[in-house]
Amino acid sequence: MIESLYLAWQYIRFNKIKTVILVASITLIAVLPLALEILLSESERQLLDRAESTPLLVGAKGSSLDLAMNSLYFDDEVPEPISMAAVERIHDTDLALPIPLYVRFQARGLPIVGTTFDYFDFRNLKIAQGHSLTMLGDCVLGAKAAARLGVGPGDNLVSSPENLFDLAGVYPLKMKVVGVLAPNHSADDLAVFVDIKTAWVIQGLGHGHEDITRTRDSTVVLKRSEGNVVANAKLFHYTEITEENLDGFHFHGDTSIYPVTAVITVPHDEKSGTLLRGRYLESEDAQQIILPAEVIDGLLQNIFLIRNVLDAVIALVGLATVLVILLVFALSLRLRQREIQIIFKLGCRKAMIGRMLLAEILIVLLVSGVLCSAVLGVVDVNAEELVRRLFVG
Numbered sequence: 001m002i003e004s005l006y007l008a009w010q011y012i013r014f015n016k017i018k019t020v021i022l023v024a025s026i027t028l029i030a031v032l033p034l035a036l037e038i039l040l041s042e043s044e045r046q047l048l049d050r051a052e053s054t055p056l057l058v059g060a061k062g063s064s065l066d067l068a069m070n071s072l073y074f075d076d077e078v079p080e081p082i083s084m085a086a087v088e089r090i091h092d093t094d095l096a097l098p099i100p101l102y103v104r105f106q107a108r109g110l111p112i113v114g115t116t117f118d119y120f121d122f123r124n125l126k127i128a129q130g131h132s133l134t135m136l137g138d139c140v141l142g143a144k145a146a147a148r149l150g151v152g153p154g155d156n157l158v159s160s161p162e163n164l165f166d167l168a169g170v171y172p173l174k175m176k177v178v179g180v181l182a183p184n185h186s187a188d189d190l191a192v193f194v195d196i197k198t199a200w201v202i203q204g205l206g207h208g209h210e211d212i213t214r215t216r217d218s219t220v221v222l223k224r225s226e227g228n229v230v231a232n233a234k235l236f237h238y239t240e241i242t243e244e245n246l247d248g249f250h251f252h253g254d255t256s257i258y259p260v261t262a263v264i265t266v267p268h269d270e271k272s273g274t275l276l277r278g279r280y281l282e283s284e285d286a287q288q289i290i291l292p293a294e295v296i297d298g299l300l301q302n303i304f305l306i307r308n309v310l311d312a313v314i315a316l317v318g319l320a321t322v323l324v325i326l327l328v329f330a331l332s333l334r335l336r337q338r339e340i341q342i343i344f345k346l347g348c349r350k351a352m353i354g355r356m357l358l359a360e361i362l363i364v365l366l367v368s369g370v371l372c373s374a375v376l377g378v379v380d381v382n383a384e385e386l387v388r389r390l391f392v393g
Contacts, residue, residue, distance in 0.1 A: 081259035114199025130179035137241025
């Protein structure tokens with residue numbers, strides 16, 4: 001057998017190009033499904049971790065998947081809004097801590113998340129640079145958001161208009177970046193966090209303007225009377241909130257009817273969570289309460305169905321590759337008939353020739369196996385970071 005291995009090795013060394021092609025083909029067809037399995041398993045773990053860490057979500061009745069994806073991963077699909085009254089409703093039950101979310105706007109392609117300080121405590125988000133939100137118009141960036149945008153504390157970031165023809169007069173807001181969060185390895189790393197009132201200012205529900213009782217421009221005044229001044233549309237509206245004009249910003253109407261996209265609900269205990277879920281069972285209720293883990297698990301089940309199809313395709317491609325490799329060896333054998341005849345005339349038996357060909361195949365498979373193991377080892381070690389780059393950015 002040693003002689004067979006020696007002859008096979010010399011033949012492989014002489015035919016380097018053919019050997020490299022065979023090894024590459026076998027390695028790739030083995031690596032693809034196995035590496036895909038590792039990455040999918042890791043992505044499932046990361047997706048479920050974030051969903052399982054969020055006990056309950058309250059939102060408008062409709063697509064529970066849109067509600068979960070928008071609230072957990074800040075997806076572009078915005079669910080129907082509910083009002084701040086939903087937060088008060090949960091708070092009044094004394095069964096859970098409500099954390100409002102308003103995820104609708106973007107800044108240079110990144111989601112703007114309007115929320116409260118409770119969210120930072122709930123997600124265990126820590127400030128790495130600068131400080132937390134202190135006033136209206138401030139924003140705090142996730143670690144990857146700051147790196148992608150190339151901004152930091154002291155810089156400014158302008159919200160993106162929802163469309164170029166905003167007839168409602170909602171102007172982009174120039175926000176001050178006051179802090180950058182430490183890496184959290186989640187969707188929070190690519191978010192722009194603001195106070196929920198700042199998100200309402202972006203929508204135009206809150207606004208500021210110059211003090212018309214002190215203005216020297218008479219063209220902005222429609223009517224003056226004792227204790228009352230009426231201005232026209234020429235009155236300047238701020239698009240940046242500073243310490244100087246902060247007092248000029250205000251909200252009209254009852255803020256309890258102002259919108260939120262969801263409410264993260266953190267029950268005090270399991271019994272409180274069960275009791276709270278029971279309060280949303282009425283069919284007439286315009287709101288729903290969902291378990292994010294169940295919703296995301298259902299999504300993953302659908303993904304796995306797609307993965308089964310993909311595995312079947314890869315299996316067919318693998319079978320085709322094996323057949324091609326067999327064809328290559330068969331053609332190689334025909335081309336080597338003269339060589340085989342010379343070996344036979346030198347006194348070698350047919351069994352010796354068979355062992356030599358088998359040794360060639362074993363060496364190719366052994367090299368492919370070593371390369372495959374090395375690649376899978378690298379993928380397995382870096383699976384967590386690879387999934388974060390692919391799914392988080």
